Amino acid sequence: MLNGGQPCLACPLADCEALHQPPADVRQWIAAFRHGEMRFTRGEQVFAQGTRPTFLYTVLSGVLMRTRLLEDGRRQIINFMFPGDFLGLQAALDAEMSHTVEALTNATLCTFVREKFFDLVAQQPRLSFDLTWLAAHEEAALEEHLVSLGQRNARERMAALAVFLVQRGIDTGIAPGGVLTLTITQGQIADMLGLSLVHTNRTLQTLRRMGLVDWTLSTISVPDIAAAKAYAKIDGSTFSSRPYI
Amino acid sequence: MLNGGQPCLACPLADCEALHQPPADVRQWIAAFRHGEMRFTRGEQVFAQGTRPTFLYTVLSGVLMRTRLLEDGRRQIINFMFPGDFLGLQAALDAEMSHTVEALTNATLCTFVREKFFDLVAQQPRLSFDLTWLAAHEEAALEEHLVSLGQRNARERMAALAVFLVQRGIDTGIAPGGVLTLTITQGQIADMLGLSLVHTNRTLQTLRRMGLVDWTLSTISVPDIAAAKAYAKIDGSTFSSRPYI
DNA sequence: CGTTTTATTGACTAAATTCAACGACAGTGG
DNA sequence: CCACTGTCGTTGAATTTAGTCAATAAAACG
The missing domain is CATH 2.60.120.10 (Jelly Rolls)
Structure with missing residues (x-):
């Protein structure tokens, strides 16, 4: 510091x-x-x-x-x-x-x-x-999270979050090959999505089994982003190209 | 127009x-x-x-x-x-x-x-x-709504929303005597809070019976704002005094 | 190698949704 | 004035989703 x-x-x-x-x-x-x-x-x-x-x-x-x-x-x-x-x-x-x-x-x-x-x-x-x-x-971004918490069920929410994180990682150049190396515990996922820890764990396992996300403690990736977006009902209009400061 | x-x-x-x-x-x-x-x-x-x-x-x-x-x-x-x-x-x-x-x-x-x-x-x-x-x-404000949707149950959410609306009405001078005249259907409340219409109806009735809110189709008021804030776990730090434009 | 954190599982409970009616009320046109 | 229509609100019962409690397994860490 x-x-x-x-x-x-x-x-x-x-x-x-x-x-x-x-x-x-x-x-x-x-x-x-x-x-x-x-x-x-x-x-x-x-x-x-x-x-x-x-x-x-x-x-x-x-x-x-x-x-x-x-x-x-x-x-x-x-x-x-x-x-x-x-x-x-x-x-x-x-x-x-x-x-x-x-x-x-x-x-x-x-x-x-x-x-x-x-x-x-x-x-x-x-x-x-x-x-x-x-x-x-x-x-x-907060709007999108509000939509998640208000309208999407646990599986959709988690898929949406995975897509969001990977997308941001790619946009900011810290997710080489679409794989974001970032340690996020299931407890943190739970606190982000408004779910209990147990339900978060079960939902994550379901998404893994479905092949929608590849999400471990220390890395996140989404094999088929378009499929995950469709599953989570995320519309295409991501606005990118960011200014400086 | x-x-x-x-x-x-x-x-x-x-x-x-x-x-x-x-x-x-x-x-x-x-x-x-x-x-x-x-x-x-x-x-x-x-x-x-x-x-x-x-x-x-x-x-x-x-x-x-x-x-x-x-x-x-x-x-x-x-x-x-x-x-x-x-x-x-x-x-x-x-x-x-x-x-x-x-x-x-x-x-x-x-x-x-x-x-x-x-x-x-x-x-x-x-x-x-x-x-x-x-x-x-x-x-x-969006942060506060995220907290509602993520962490509060139906009753707390609805109390928090009532407080928010009445507070904004008071701050902008359109809620004389703390009573905000504004037509909001239960369907709209449901879409704000991420609840089903039926559950919204039942929750609203509960809050009315508890005396926490006085909320009809066309008017909203909160008899005891401090009590409602405590119930919904809203902390005191509301920042007011708004700029012009 | 023990210690702590994190993940996982099962059984049970509570919260919220869904389905399906029905009631109240305002506005419309005959 | 009254039937007709549409919106909004209310209720009950059945179902699903998610939360809680409690215990164990698996990694990660020093």
């Missing part, structure tokens, strides 16, 4: 096909604007529900999850965060975080000082626009 | 306590920027899933809902939109709408031309900031 790190000119996201790459001048501006880099190890919290963090983050590498807790201990996983995602929009607006963010793998984050957020909006409309793009995209 | 209408200087949202009011110069700018007003009657669609609309909207009066359809007819209501809310962020970024927006009451919307959206971001950082605020707030 330290500052410094290489300048933006060597940003690891520069190779990412899926992101727009900013022109040189904007890149210079970001290099001056950003605060540094931080590393988090698997299981570490980036920020906690109910706090007002000092920093905002962009994911440079790694996968994280956003969770929300009820007082009685029940936990809902809201979404997973991949390279290129922005963390802390609520904090940017001086609000209390409504959720916790925790690293699922070792992760490197690019840090920004929260108080300077308005400068970004005022001075870099293009970056501001991209941030709005990210927010709209994130909202669409 | 016509243009014109009164200028922003007489905007109906000007009286709304919960919104920041822009300074005179910004207000002038908006008056020139906006396209006009449109009226929608109950049941009319503002835009449809899968399309790229020409206009973006701000809700001046009325209540609307955002829904998402699966091919087989299952429907999930994503959220309800109240005065001050912004519609079409996805469209602003030239993406296809992932959902349908439909008026639940007669509604007046302030219209903006989609192509000019970037001008707003570039010329009015403060408005851009507020838009980001709205997006973050909307995301927090």
Whole structure:
């Protein structure tokens, strides 16, 4: 968890096909604007529900999850965060975080000082626009999860989640050959899908037997994405091609 | 559905306590920027899933809902939109709408031309900031709904929804005395909460008998909001005080 | 090699869905 | 004024889905 790190000119996201790459001048501006880099190890919290963090983050590498807790201990996983995602929009607006963010793998984050957020909006409309793009995209993902929890049964939900994770892995270049190496326990799947642990286990076995997913503790892949999408009733319109920040 | 209408200087949202009011110069700018007003009657669609609309909207009066359809007819209501809310962020970024927006009451919307959206971001950082605020707030609402669908049982879900609707009605000044006059059928409640119609009916009766909600076809109120929040395990941190646009 | 976490299984219970009617009510046209 | 139609709400019974409890097996970890 330290500052410094290489300048933006060597940003690891520069190779990412899926992101727009900013022109040189904007890149210079970001290099001056950003605060540094931080590393988090698997299981570490980036920020906690109910706090007002000092920093905002962009994911440079790694996968994280956003969770929300009820007082009685029940936990809902809201979404997973991949390279290129922005963390802390609520904090940017001086609000209390409504959720916790925790690293699922070792992760490197690019840090920004929260108080300077308005400068970004005022001075870099293009970056501001991209941030709005990210927010709209994130909202669409939450919509899709709402559809899952509200309308799909356990098997459909799990198939939809597998497709979502693999797709994001492919889009962000961390799932070579369509195989995403990411440790997710069945307990975490249960907390994401709103199912009990036992039912999650049985459902996962069913999907494996059906040949719809190939999902173990540490890797996820979907042999036939089109078939899985059809099974889970996911419509084709995935919008891709992501902006930079 | 016509243009014109009164200028922003007489905007109906000007009286709304919960919104920041822009300074005179910004207000002038908006008056020139906006396209006009449109009226929608109950049941009319503002835009449809899968399309790229020409206009973006701000809700001046009325209540609307955002829904998402699966091919087989299952429907999930994503959220309800109240005065001050912004519609079409996805469209602003030239993406296809992932959902349908439909008026639940007669509604007046302030219209903006989609192509000019970037001008707003570039010329009015403060408005851009507020838009980001709205997006973050909307995301927090979706999070809360995800928690409902994933972790709460039918009774808790319904209590949480009642509290949410009444709270929003109060915050936007359309629920005098804490009573929100809004026609929502049990079928719509079912589609919001991911429950069957029959179970929705029985759950609603239970909540009425428990005295937790007073919810009929056309009005919603919650006699003891604190008690209902405790019952539904809603934590206190509601963030209010909304920006303008 | 023990310890902890994670996965799996069976038996039982609770929650929610489905199917199938029926009732209440408002609007319409004769 | 009254039958006709459509929407919305309500009820009972049977069924399915998912949750709970309790125990064991299998990996992963130091």
